[in-house]
Amino acid sequence: MEVFLGVSAADGAGIGSAFLIPDQIKRAIPQTKISKEDIEEGWERFTSAKTAVAEDITEKLSKLPVDKSTAIQREIFEAYILMLNDPVFLREVRTEYETTLFNIEYTLNFKSEEYAARLRNAGNDYLAERAQDITDIFGRVLDEMLGIHTFDINEVPDGSVIIATSLSPTETIILSKRKIAGLALTEGGISSHVVILARNYGIPTVVGLHGTSLRKKVQNGQMVIVDAECAELLADPDEETIAQYRKTIEIRRKEQEFLTEYLDKPALTKDGERFTLYANIGSPEEAETALKAGADGIGLFRTEFLYMAKADTSHHAAARSFNEDEQFEAYKHVLTVMKDKPVTIRTLDAGGDKLINSVDIPSFNEKNPLMGMRAIRLSLAYPQVLKTQLRALYRASVYGKLRIMLPLITSAEQVEQSLVIVDEVKKELAAENIPFDDKVPVGIMIETAAAALTSDCLAKTSDFFSLGTNDLTQYTLGVDRENSNVSGLYDEFNLAVLRLIAITITNAKKYGINLSVCGEMAGRHDSILVLGGLGIRSLSMSPNLISRTKHLLSQFTVAELQAISSKRLNKL
Numbered sequence: 001m002e003v004f005l006g007v008s009a010a011d012g013a014g015i016g017s018a019f020l021i022p023d024q025i026k027r028a029i030p031q032t033k034i035s036k037e038d039i040e041e042g043w044e045r046f047t048s049a050k051t052a053v054a055e056d057i058t059e060k061l062s063k064l065p066v067d068k069s070t071a072i073q074r075e076i077f078e079a080y081i082l083m084l085n086d087p088v089f090l091r092e093v094r095t096e097y098e099t100t101l102f103n104i105e106y107t108l109n110f111k112s113e114e115y116a117a118r119l120r121n122a123g124n125d126y127l128a129e130r131a132q133d134i135t136d137i138f139g140r141v142l143d144e145m146l147g148i149h150t151f152d153i154n155e156v157p158d159g160s161v162i163i164a165t166s167l168s169p170t171e172t173i174i175l176s177k178r179k180i181a182g183l184a185l186t187e188g189g190i191s192s193h194v195v196i197l198a199r200n201y202g203i204p205t206v207v208g209l210h211g212t213s214l215r216k217k218v219q220n221g222q223m224v225i226v227d228a229e230c231a232e233l234l235a236d237p238d239e240e241t242i243a244q245y246r247k248t249i250e251i252r253r254k255e256q257e258f259l260t261e262y263l264d265k266p267a268l269t270k271d272g273e274r275f276t277l278y279a280n281i282g283s284p285e286e287a288e289t290a291l292k293a294g295a296d297g298i299g300l301f302r303t304e305f306l307y308m309a310k311a312d313t314s315h316h317a318a319a320r321s322f323n324e325d326e327q328f329e330a331y332k333h334v335l336t337v338m339k340d341k342p343v344t345i346r347t348l349d350a351g352g353d354k355l356i357n358s359v360d361i362p363s364f365n366e367k368n369p370l371m372g373m374r375a376i377r378l379s380l381a382y383p384q385v386l387k388t389q390l391r392a393l394y395r396a397s398v399y400g401k402l403r404i405m406l407p408l409i410t411s412a413e414q415v416e417q418s419l420v421i422v423d424e425v426k427k428e429l430a431a432e433n434i435p436f437d438d439k440v441p442v443g444i445m446i447e448t449a450a451a452a453l454t455s456d457c458l459a460k461t462s463d464f465f466s467l468g469t470n471d472l473t474q475y476t477l478g479v480d481r482e483n484s485n486v487s488g489l490y491d492e493f494n495l496a497v498l499r500l501i502a503i504t505i506t507n508a509k510k511y512g513i514n515l516s517v518c519g520e521m522a523g524r525h526d527s528i529l530v531l532g533g534l535g536i537r538s539l540s541m542s543p544n545l546i547s548r549t550k551h552l553l554s555q556f557t558v559a560e561l562q563a564i565s566s567k568r569l570n571k572l
Helices: 034-061 066-084 087-100 106-120 126-145 169-176 193-201 211-217 239-262 285-292 303-308 324-338 375-379 384-401 411-430 447-453 468-475 484-489 495-511 525-534 543-553 560-571
Strands: 002-005 005-010 013-020 159-166 181-184 205-207 222-228 232-235 272-282 298-304 342-346 401-406 443-444 464-467 514-517 539-540
Touching: 002 211, 005 013, 005 181, 005 193, 005 484, 013 181, 013 239, 034 087, 034 106, 087 106, 087 193, 106 126, 126 239, 159 222, 193 205, 193 272, 193 543, 205 222, 222 239, 239 468, 239 543, 272 285, 272 543, 285 324, 285 543, 298 303, 298 324, 298 539, 303 324, 324 342, 324 384, 324 401, 375 384, 375 411, 384 401, 384 411, 401 411, 401 464, 411 525, 443 447, 447 468, 447 495, 464 495, 468 495, 495 514, 495 525, 495 560, 525 560, 539 543, 539 560
Parallel strands: 013 159, 159 181, 181 205, 272 298, 272 539, 298 342, 342 401, 401 443, 443 464, 464 514, 514 539
Antiparallel strands: 002 232, 005 205, 013 222, 222 232
16 A cells, blocks of 8 residues: 655545546747648648537437536537637638748637637627637647647546546536545645635645655555544555455544534624624525535635636636626526625635636636736726626615625725726616615625725725635745745734734724625634634635534633634734
8 A cells, every 4th residue: 555645625525536637738839830741731630620620519419318417518519619610710711821831839829819819899799708618629729730639528427536637616416416535636735726626616736745656656546544533545455455445434424414503503702792604605506505514604605616617627618707797697596596695705816727618708818817917907897898897786676685706906096996887887787677686785805904004994895895815925024836846835823814914904993894704714723713713703614614614613701712813813
């Protein structure tokens, strides 16, 4: 038996067959001159690759069930097949190829990008959506010609332990719908979005494993155990070890059964102090899970995951527009499920490590994307995206207790700019005789030092605050939470972070602003106690942590919580 050490990221243990996901190969397009004698040979290679891709898509399409759940995917595949045989585009490629005498790979890439740009600038939403389809499908043809075979996440069998360098949030969402025994990643931090999703879906996860030796010593199909409690991956365990872990998994299952008695109970300390426990969700379907888990409402609906989940399950995701009606139906569903419980929906927090494939938002090649065009900055740079989302939100507001939250705020000016768009949306809906709730609270995320330090000013423009401790820690300490090399420096209990939290709490109380915590600190035992001692009474976490948190709080008085937080602060 071989034991590999990493960093614990999500609770639990899992037993299953190893499935190693290969690293994605970056496409490099050569540019060379050819002779006229080489034209036909290159064109034949192109035609052969195009045929192979068309056959693959046709086969996948034939295997899809014809129902509502696969409608979008079938639509994409059918569009791909039509585009592969588009006579206008093929004629343009052939003409360019014969005129310039550049190799067929370069010519195809150039013409597909050029054609896509024309469609994007046509001023037609439908054509704009087709633009990305063009680059996607002929990107597949290029991969076929270059011998690049990308991995299809659908190849992962149920019951597997996934071993990979990293996973995208989209891939994690796809895997969550399968019976995955565990995740073992060589990269990533404990507060990465992949890990957050894994916790939400109850997938045992270890990150920061030593990649080189792991890939050399663990083979596909080999029996492995992920122990997220001990931060270990056990390869080729003996029968005794497997039996021990099966007992451990059974004990954990019984613990979960015990916690079910807290489902319908309020969150109270030993001396009767009430806490409000909300759920974090990333899809409309998770609203039912949150309700069953005993959540007092939704503290954070990550709307970006809604669109990431719509991606095609290959690495060539088809870009889609942010359709207002589709958004409306998603928000309406969550509000309807939660009934009279508050639902906080965050506007698009795209960018950084959460890449959205949309015709509405261009991709940015940034050296440091986490510090660049993301979240509210992106929404204000492309206000139509924000406006569309706000229209959908306000239309849905009549179905429940909606709260709208703006991410990554660093100044009052950003809030004011957003509220201008809010007012425009309200006027438009009123003019169209569309009902909406005019009193929907609009709050902000406090997840930068700038926001925490100026929370007294931000309180004058905001209806509520939500502390995003993941980004607050990352930006305050200058530590990339996705980077396992510096994961040891990522410390939510760092004095600077705690002081910023304390400043925000003080200003929220001073100005009568409701304050909750929706970062990962809200769901961990040690940090829950510290936050409670600092005065936080509202926490938002993964639904599966709510009962456990109720049980935890019931073991302490407020005075004991205050002593714990004071000890932590004085220790620093």
